[in-house]
Amino acid sequence: xxxxxxxxxxxxxxxxxxxxxxxxxxxxxxxxxxxxxxxxxxxxxxxxxxxxxxxxxxxxxxxxxxxxxxxxxxxxxxxxxxxxxxxxxxxxxxxxxxxxxxxxxxxxxxxxxxxxxxxxxxxxxxxxxxxxxxxxxxxxxxxxxxxxxxxxxxxxxxxxxxxxxxxxxxxxxxxxxxxxxxxxxxxxxxxxxxxxxxxxxxxxxxxxxxxxxxxxxxxxxxxxxxxxxxxxxxxxxxxxxxxxxxxxxxxxxxxxxxxxxxxxxxxxxxxxxxxx
Amino acid sequence: xxxxxxxxxxxxxxxxxxxxxxxxxxxxxxxxxxxxxxxxxxxxxxxxxxxxxxxxxxxxxxxxxxxxxxxxxxxxxxxxxxxxxxxxxxxxxxxxxxxxxxxxxxxxxxxxxxxxxxxxxxxxxxxxxxxxxxxxxxxxxxxxxxxxxxxxxxxxxxxxxxxxxxxxxxxxxxxxxxxxxxxxxxxxxxxxxxxxxxxxxxxxxxxxxxxxxxxxxxxxxxxxxxxxxxxxxxxxxxxxxxxxxxxxxxxxxxxxxxxxxxxxxxxxxxxxxxxxxxxxxxxxxxxxxxxxxxxxxxxxxxxxxxxxxxxxxxxxxxxxxxxxxxxxxxxxxxxxxxxxxxxxxxxxxxxxxxxxxxxxxxxxxxxxxxxxxxxxxxxxxxxxxxxxxxxxxxxxxxxxxxxxxxxxxxxxxxxxxxxxxxxxxxxxxxxxxx
Numbered sequence: 001x002x003x004x005x006x007x008x009x010x011x012x013x014x015x016x017x018x019x020x021x022x023x024x025x026x027x028x029x030x031x032x033x034x035x036x037x038x039x040x041x042x043x044x045x046x047x048x049x050x051x052x053x054x055x056x057x058x059x060x061x062x063x064x065x066x067x068x069x070x071x072x073x074x075x076x077x078x079x080x081x082x083x084x085x086x087x088x089x090x091x092x093x094x095x096x097x098x099x100x101x102x103x104x105x106x107x108x109x110x111x112x113x114x115x116x117x118x119x120x121x122x123x124x125x126x127x128x129x130x131x132x133x134x135x136x137x138x139x140x141x142x143x144x145x146x147x148x149x150x151x152x153x154x155x156x157x158x159x160x161x162x163x164x165x166x167x168x169x170x171x172x173x174x175x176x177x178x179x180x181x182x183x184x185x186x187x188x189x190x191x192x193x194x195x196x197x198x199x200x201x202x203x204x205x206x207x208x209x210x211x212x213x214x215x216x217x218x219x220x221x222x223x224x225x226x227x228x229x230x231x232x233x234x235x236x237x238x239x240x241x242x243x244x245x246x247x248x249x250x251x252x253x254x255x256x257x258x259x260x261x262x263x264x265x266x267x268x269x270x271x272x273x274x275x276x
Numbered sequence: 277x278x279x280x281x282x283x284x285x286x287x288x289x290x291x292x293x294x295x296x297x298x299x300x301x302x303x304x305x306x307x308x309x310x311x312x313x314x315x316x317x318x319x320x321x322x323x324x325x326x327x328x329x330x331x332x333x334x335x336x337x338x339x340x341x342x343x344x345x346x347x348x349x350x351x352x353x354x355x356x357x358x359x360x361x362x363x364x365x366x367x368x369x370x371x372x373x374x375x376x377x378x379x380x381x382x383x384x385x386x387x388x389x390x391x392x393x394x395x396x397x398x399x400x401x402x403x404x405x406x407x408x409x410x411x412x413x414x415x416x417x418x419x420x421x422x423x424x425x426x427x428x429x430x431x432x433x434x435x436x437x438x439x440x441x442x443x444x445x446x447x448x449x450x451x452x453x454x455x456x457x458x459x460x461x462x463x464x465x466x467x468x469x470x471x472x473x474x475x476x477x478x479x480x481x482x483x484x485x486x487x488x489x490x491x492x493x494x495x496x497x498x499x500x501x502x503x504x505x506x507x508x509x510x511x512x513x514x515x516x517x518x519x520x521x522x523x524x525x526x527x528x529x530x531x532x533x534x535x536x537x538x539x540x541x542x543x544x545x546x547x548x549x550x551x552x553x554x555x556x557x558x559x560x561x562x563x564x565x566x567x568x569x570x571x572x573x574x575x576x577x578x579x580x581x582x583x584x585x586x587x588x589x590x591x592x593x594x595x596x597x598x599x600x601x602x603x604x605x606x607x608x609x610x611x612x613x614x615x616x617x618x619x620x621x622x623x624x625x626x627x628x629x630x631x632x633x634x635x636x637x638x639x640x641x642x643x644x645x646x647x648x649x650x651x652x653x654x655x656x657x658x659x660x661x662x663x664x665x666x667x668x669x670x671x672x673x674x675x676x677x678x679x680x681x682x683x684x685x686x687x688x689x690x691x692x693x694x695x696x697x698x699x700x701x702x703x704x705x706x707x708x709x710x
Contacts, residue, residue: 040549043524065313124346132352216339217346220354221303221331232334235308236465237519237537239527239549 028252034245035059042242058246066229068250074140075225075254078215079208081144083201086155089148091197094159095185099168109160112153120150120213131218138220146218147208154207155200162196163189199265202258209255226251299327300589302356305344307337307576311409311539311616312359315597318605322596328589337464348373348581356590360405360579362396362647366664368579369399375580375587377403377594384595388620393575396647396658405577406598409539410618412641413472413571415559416526416544417533418552421445421452425532432560432569435476435501438533442509445532454509456531457502459683460518463669466683467676468572468661469535474498476563476570480651481663481700486709488700490675490693499689503682515683527551535561537574538641541634542613558637560644566652572661573645575619618642671703 005013033049034042041052062068097105127146128137136142166189174188190197212227219228230251233244259266306312312334319330333355335343344358348368360368368374380386386394386403393407415433422429425444430437442454458469471481479494489495506514509532511525519536523543526534527550534540547553561571578597580590596602600622606615612628617638623629624639650660657663662672678692678699704710 040527043528045524045528045530065316125350128346128350128352132350137352137354216335217343220305220333224333228333228335231336231339232308234336234339235520236337237539238308238310238543239520239523240308 028256031245031248031252034242035249037242037245039239039242042245043239058242059250061243062233062246062250066232066247068229071224071226071229071251072254074223075209075227075251077140078143078147078223078225079205081140082147082151082208083155083204085144086148086152086204087197087201090152090155090159090200091185091190093156094163095189097156097160098163098166099171109157112156116150116153124217127214128218137218138223140223142218143215143223143225146214147211150211150214151204151207155204158200158203159193159196162193162200165196166192195265195268198262199268202262202266206255206259299329300586301329301331302586302589302593303331303333303354304357304359304578304593305333305335305340305355306359307340308334309539309576310542312576314606314610314614315408315602315616318602321605322593325596326589326592328586328592330593338462351581351583353581353583353585355581356584356586357578357580357593359408359576361577362573362575363659363662363664363669365397365405365577365579366399366658367666369402369404373582374404375582375584375591377406377580377591380406380591380595384599385622388600388622390619390621390642392573392642392645392647393577393619396573397575397577405575405579406594407575407577407619408598409616410573410575410642411538412573412618412638412645413469413536413561414538414541414637414641415533415535415561416541417441417557417559418445418529418531418555419557420555421532422557429557429559433562435562435564435570438535438562439501439505439508442505442533446509451530452532453511453525453530454532455505456511456517456522456525456534457506457514458518458522458536459506459510459514459680460516460521461673461677461680462518463662463672463676465518465676466680467672470498470502470676470679471672472561472572472661473502473570475568475650475652475660476561476566477501478564478566478568478652480653480655481668482656482704484654484656486656486704488697488704490697490700495693496689499679499682499693503689506683515680535570538634538638539617541638542617545613545633556633558634560637560641568650568652569644571641571645573642573647574661665709667703667707667709671700674699 035058036054036056037048037052038055038057041048097109131137131142134142136145170192171184171188174184179188210227212231215225215227216231219225230244230247233240233247316332316334323329340359341364344355344360346352347354348358365374369376389407390410393410394403397403397405397407415429415438417429422441422445425441427441427444429441438455444454446452446454458466460466474480474495477494477498479492479498480489483489511517511530519540522531522534522536523540525531526544529552541558544550544556545553561569563569578594580587580594584590598619600620603615603620603623607628613632615623615629617623617635624635629635645660647658647660657665662668675696678687678695681687682689682692701710
């Protein structure tokens with residue numbers, strides 16, 4: 001039975017939730033607003049919130065100067081490709097850890113997570129040299145592989161958590177009915193874990209979309225995704241905040257829309273297993 | 277089809293295929309500065325003249341440095357032309373990482389490059405990068421506020437005059453700071469300014485045996501003078517102000533004086549962006565009566581990494597982008613105030629350019645900067661706001677962080693200098709200089 005909540009308490013909770021939500025969303029809102037300002041008003045002090053000379057000029061300039069569609073396609077291919085490849089590797093890995101754990105499973109999981117603690121710049125030169133040797137520099141395939149490897153520990157961890165929630169008895173029943181390992185994973189485990197896999201995919205697409213170290217360091221003119229697009233508008237010697245904001249808005253818009261429509265799955269994915 | 281027409285068609289096809297084979301696509305890494313972006317807009321002119329096409333990779337300055345350093349040191353070959361500065365050029369040239377630009381065509385007129393720029397972009401007398409635009413630093417000041425304060429800016433002021441004028445121009449009630457200077461950590465931000473300023477106070481980074489000199493009185497004088505002046509007349513939170521923050525303050529009429537890159541002159545006098553465009557005067561960067569002024573010297577230049585497959589096309593591009601014709605092209609379309617400054621002597625002899633209000637002071641500032649004799653006492657390094665050794669960027673970034681902590685009130689001048697002395701000597705010892 002739901003606990004009774006007083007109107008006053010409900011109002012306070014609502015106000016608090018909206019305040020926190022607005023506080024978190026404010027930088028994005030400010031970026032979007034700035035993108036519609038002339039450069040001079042983008043740096044005005046005191047800042048101009050809504051009453052400024054609204055203009056689309058920054059978007060026209062960005063569109064004219066950069067091939068936005070190429071960057072967008074690269075972002076879609078790299079984030080989608082790396083997530084898909086990661087899921088293909090992570091599902092069997094998480095299955096084995098969740099359902100046939102060894103003495104070392106916990107250690108392996110911790111070790112995988114520990115690789116996330118290594119500063120990326122520490123392995124920049126080895127990776128760069130490998131890319132030169134393999135001809136992967138400035139290629140989408142190279143970035144798909146690298147970003148998949150970076151996010152693989154998170155994918156495995158998330159799937160492992162979901163799989164642990166699935167009763168082993170169901171899988172055992174499938175085995176008793178003669179299901180092969182492949183059939184067990186494909187036709188029994190995966191359908192049951194679809195919500196978890198979906199939220200893992202969404203979260204990893206967002207992580208891959210926003211990755212800005214490897215995508216800047218391993219690309220040049222061809223494979224640069226939207227992170228490289230934004231970086232091309234940042235300047236320490238010149239005030240281009242409005243254009244930078246327009247470029248940022250164009251870069252985050254697709255992922256923001258995706259996040260908006262899939263927020264239910266994302267919240268479910270992030271909180272799965274948190275409350276028993 | 278007759279035999280004759282078949283031969284003609286085959287010949288035409290061969291010629292077309294041949295010309296297509298000669299046309300290359302070059303990849304250029306560059307910074308997101310106004311002049312560089314303008315150059316991208318004129319790429320079609322280069323393609324029309326040579327047939328070569330260009331792909332641009334534009335990055336923020338610090339990202340670009342990391343990116344091109346990784347690529348050139350591993351011989352990655354991702355770029356055919358790199359935009360680099362005076363700090364990298366002599367170091368990379370001596371490493372054999374750059375193609376020497378010693379065979380540029382006679383029409384290019386390499387002798388026309390300003391000697392200070394050519395010197396800073398050479399190693400052992402060989403040019404390794406062609407300057408696209410060059411800059412020094414100078415004082416930009418509000419003529420109306422100076423007049424209101426009852427003062428007159430000399431063409432070559434001293435630091436004591438600047439401190440006095442800054443105090444007189446400060447009007448806290450109306451949000452006007454007498455002076456705005458860089459305090460932001462980073463060797464190319466606040467580090468560049470304080471190093472150039474220290475030269476005029478008789479300080480230097482190293483003695484002739486590469487020993488750090490932060491324990492000397494000259495450094496203490498520099499830092500104390502800077503902190504006192506900024507406390508009296510600078511903007512709040514100046515410890516985090518760099519070029520852009522000060523540009524914004526100046527354009528909004530909140531600074532009486534700003535000492536920074538000469539390229540800023542075109543921004544602060546542009547009525548579209550600046551509220552004080554018609555009230556700006558210029559003067560040489562201050563000195564302290566010791567024979568060295570506090571202005572720096574810098575150039576954004578185009579260089580070709582050794583081993584590029586498109587060396588010939590890359591050289592053609594450099595000749596086009598840094599030529600007199602390119603300057604004429606920009607002037608014809610966008611006016612003389614918007615041409616890339618500080619690279620060629622002929623620009624400053626051009627009657628049209630002499631009308632640009634900041635042209636003379638920019639040239640005077642560039643000519644008064646000497647990277648080979650930047651300090652009062654002799655030093656073993658080349659460079660004004662930097663020492664052209666590979667270790668400098670890392671050391672100077674750490675030192676400037678210590679200095680910024682002083683500006684933010686987090687530690688004393690003495691404590692910062694003590695730390696700077698220790699960390700610099702440690703790094704130089706580890707690198708084998710001491």
